[in-house]
Amino acid sequence: xxIKKFLGKTEEDAIALAKKExxxxxxxxxxxxxxxxxxxxxxxxxxxxxxxVALEEESETLERTRREAExxxxxxxxxxxxxxxxxxxxADKASxxxxxxxxxxxxxxxxxxxxxxxxxxxxxxxxxAEEKKEEVPEEKDPKTSPEDEEQTxxxxxxHTTMLENEVDEKYAEQIMEEIEKIRKxxxxxxxxxxxxxxxxxxxxxxxxxxxxxxNQPKVVIFMGPTGVGKTTTIAKVASSYSVEEKxxxxxxxxxxxxxxxxxxxxxxxxxxxxxxxxxxxxEDMKNAIADFKDYDYIFxxxxxxxxxxxxxxxNMKELLDAAKEVADxxxxxxxxxxxxxxxxxxxxxxxxxxxDYRLIFTKLDETSCVxxxxxxxxxxxxxxxxxxxxxxxxxxxxxxxxxxxxxxxxGGKH
Ligand SMILES: Nc1nc2c(ncn2[C@@H]2O[C@H](COP(=O)(O)OP(=O)(O)OP(=O)(O)O)[C@@H](O)[C@H]2O)c(=O)[nH]1
Ligand SMILES: [Mg+2]
Numbered sequence: 122x123x124i125k126k127f128l129g130k131t132e133e134d135a136i137a138l139a140k141k142e143x144x145x146x147x148x149x150x151x152x153x154x155x156x157x158x159x160x161x162x163x164x165x166x167x168x169x170x171x172x173x174v175a176l177e178e179e180s181e182t183l184e185r186t187r188r189e190a191e192x193x194x195x196x197x198x199x200x201x202x203x204x205x206x207x208x209x210x211x212a213d214k215a216s217x218x219x220x221x222x223x224x225x226x227x228x229x230x231x232x233x234x235x236x237x238x239x240x241x242x243x244x245x246x247x248x249x250a251e252e253k254k255e256e257v258p259e260e261k262d263p264k265t266s267p268e269d270e271e272q273t274x275x276x277x278x279x280h281t282t283m284l285e286n287e288v289d290e291k292y293a294e295q296i297m298e299e300i301e302k303i304r305k306x307x308x309x310x311x312x313x314x315x316x317x318x319x320x321x322x323x324x325x326x327x328x329x330x331x332x333x334x335x336n337q338p339k340v341v342i343f344m345g346p347t348g349v350g351k352t353t354t355i356a357k358v359a360s361s362y363s364v365e366e367k368x369x370x371x372x373x374x375x376x377x378x379x380x381x382x383x384x385x386x387x388x389x390x391x392x393x394x395x396x397x398x399x400x401x402x403x404e405d406m407k408n409a410i411a412d413f414k415d416y417d418y419i420f421x422x423x424x425x426x427x428x429x430x431x432x433x434x435x436n437m438k439e440l441l442d443a444a445k446e447v448a449d450x451x452x453x454x455x456x457x458x459x460x461x462x463x464x465x466x467x468x469x470x471x472x473x474x475x476x477d478y479r480l481i482f483t484k485l486d487e488t489s490c491v492x493x494x495x496x497x498x499x500x501x502x503x504x505x506x507x508x509x510x511x512x513x514x515x516x517x518x519x520x521x522x523x524x525x526x527x528x529x530x531x532g533g534k535h
Contacts (some may be wrong), residue, residue: 123176124319128169130158135172147174151524157400162234174320194363211427221432222314223533234498238303271318272313274490276300279317282532287462287492292499296320318527324495324521329503331358334449338371338416342441344479345455346468349426350483350509352382354455356389358507360515363393368417371396375440376424386422403443410448419448426471434471441475452478453506459487462496479503485510486517 122145129135129297132152145427164496272375276297283293300317331341340359343351347491362368371388376382385398390397396413400406400421415421421444426433444450454472456465467517472478480503481495512519 124150124173125176126171126173128171130487132140132167132170132172135170136174139172139174143174146327148175148327149173149524150175150319150322150326175323202413209327222311223528223531229404250376257375259280266306267289267502271308272304272306272308275310276304276313279314279531283492283530284325285490286530287490287496288530289462289492289496289499292324292496296324314531318439318531321495321527321530322523325498325521326504328506328521329525330506331451332522333417338413338419338420339450340410340421340444340448340450342423342450342452343423343427343455344423344437344441344445344472344475344478345451345459347427349425349457351425351454351455352376352385352389352422353512353514354481354483354507354509354518355386355422356514357509357516357518359389359395359418359420360393361518364515365396369395369415370418371398371409371413372420373398373400373406373418373436374422375400375406376422378400378424382422400440403439406443407447410444431471434474438474452480452501453481454501455481455483456497457484457520458482458491458508459484460493462493465497466500469497480505481507481509481510482521491529494526495530 125143127135127139130139132154136147136149139149144428149172153171156171156312182373184249185400192389210281232379273454280293281299283296294337299320300313305315329424331339333339345351359370359372363370370393372386372395373387374383376386377399387397398405398409400409406421410419420524421440423437423440424433439449441505454469454475459467480497480501482505485491485508494505497503506521507518508521509518
């Protein structure tokens with residue numbers, strides 16, 4: 122894994138520099154605002170944004186896939202020990218330490234960057250990586266060293282915290298197994314924690330928001346189960362684009378099941394003074410897109426689906442296909458963070474015929490367990506673009522922040 126820092130006037134500038142140098146697969150690990158440029162006149166220069174990015178090298182990805190396949194075959198016996206239960210006081214202390222450590226994650230990452238730099242050359246090729254493995258000092262018997270016991274307790278606590286945050290056992294195990302592979306006796310806890318943090322951020326992957334389309338409107342379709350907040354989310358996104366970004370937007374609804382549903386979006390359209398139309402058929406969809414061809418964004422609301430009703434999804438798929446035929450289209454599956462994991466899996470399954478969607482999680486204000494964000498990201502392999510955390514239009518929405526969510530999953534403050 123390559124880890125590097127980039128400075129820019131804005132977060133976007135710094136990320137663009139990182140992508141230019143390392144490619145589009147970089148993952149942002151940390152963002153530090155108000156950074157002063159080093160040097161004599163640094164204090165007089167405008168403050169900058171510093172992003173720390175990671176890039177997983179291809180060989181690592183392949184190696185991980187291979188290991189995962191091996192692991193599945195081997196079907197290793199489950200761990201049964203739970204030392205933190207035996208010693209509640211120690212666990213509390215360790216938990217406090219994790220919080221402190223997560224708070225100073227920037228420092229942890231910096232230490233790691235220094236360590237990486239000193240071994241950067243030898244890490245470049247897989248052959249060298251092999252050599253490097255051989256250079257690792259002799260391991261002491263991990264079961265006898267007190268430091269190692271503390272390390273185990275620390276890792277178990279992180280594992281338990283993930284489970285308490287409702288990360289699926291399967292994914293929590295996977296993360297712990299990946300850490301076991303790099304773990305060495307006497308390895309500093311901070312190094313372990315920073316590694317888990319990075320691995321989890323990489324699992325969330327890149328999360329792009331809605332992007333503009335050149336020379337034609339971008340059609341953005343929101344789908345999902347009933348009552349998750351699709352219409353409210355459209356209102357939030359639409360008002361940001363129309364009021365703050367001064368873009369030309371139009372609102373469509375394909376929710377023809379309930380009169381109230383169309384009225385809800387019409388009300389928002391009236392407030393924002395943007396055009397609104399109901400679309401019943403694929404033909405209506407194409408006509409509407411043609412009529413609004415000079416617009417920047419067309420946001421489309423759809424009826425909420427029960428995961429029992431596959432016909433409804435088929436109808437909606439026709440509308441999606443019609444939009445895709447004539448315009449640059451993005452699709453979002455809107456899910457509530459308060460829905461039970463098992464139901465989320467069923468819902469994701471209902472939409473499996475639509476493969477090119479990204480995720481929006483709503484109602485984060487109503488739950489303190491965000492494990493399902495990771496679970497569903499890994500289950501669907503769809504990136505999370507936005508999260509919403511309240512009923513206020515347009516304020517209660519933001520771009521998904523993997524760093525914040527991972528800190529929370531590992532026991533940081535919410
Ligand atoms: N607490 C909280 N409530 C939200 C959030 N987003 C939406 N809601 C509320 O959830 C309820 C349903 O929102 P809608 O936007 O109507 O949901 P929908 O998915 O369009 O519902 P249907 O069209 O009936 O399928 C409303 O009371 C919203 O105010 C959120 O992030 N947090
Ligand atoms: Mg609705």
